[in-house]
Amino acid sequence: MSHNKHFREIESLQFQIQFSVVGGFNILQLAMERSQTLLELRLAIAEDAKLARKIHERIALLLSKVETETQLSYDESIAAYLFCLFKESPAAAKAASKIILEHGGLWWSVQLAVYVRQQMQTELA
């Protein structure tokens, strides 16, 4: 099953501006919990483990565009992908967090990546 529709939507300006207005991290998470697009993607990840790998690749691709893209920072798109991974595939989320933190320079994505790592460390402890 192709997930290009979800990818296109999550990476659109429309999607990014919807989430760029949030005033706090808990509101970002709540808004992402309620997003129909993200819910569909999460369900798809739960059904197809290979999709987590594809999403990791999308995150890497968007990170490579952040510095050269003048119109979009893709911060909210990357955060949305990471959120879906965190909910459905924590191991993939941990790997994605690593590349996001290495890249830096993003607002919500970095905060979510730090949160993911903290949550996973807490669970391990």
Added chain:
Amino acid sequence: MRLPWLSETTDKPTHNYARSGWRIPQLNLWDVYTDPNKENPELISIRTKALIQEMRANRKTSPAMRPSSSTLYNCVGLIFCSRRGHVDIRHIDAILRQDGYNEISLNECVAGDLVLYTFEGLPSHIASVSCVHMFRNQITRLSVLSKWGKAGEVEHDHDQVPVHCGVPTAYFSTRLNHVT
């Protein structure tokens, strides 16, 4: 993740305090950005225009965008840190308390008072009243100045905000005649 910026500069991030002397919890922008004072104003402008365009399509009045700043701050930072900080909205109850704000009704609002928004019951946004439109002693419209997250500053009707900013829920003032 801490970037090496702090050790390479003499410019230290500053703190902001409430009127009580309580230090407002503030995210350290330097942990994320190599220079948080250099957000891309063009990007902010593009995002804000797109938001306004979307809102114009659905509503009678349209928000007015103010010139974008290259400094990163949010709605709380606009009001309580003079555009110099990014303060998570979850601290808003404590900030209002520590600054001596009192809740008032919509009809008591004057310019300078604050409008608090909630999203599914959680504080999600705050704006400052910029103009009160009256007709026969009743408020017909309330204009507010807002900073919509990472987008720009906007002046708009208080009940016209993007979905994730929430809905206007409470109004606050520090005017003495409202002290209980």
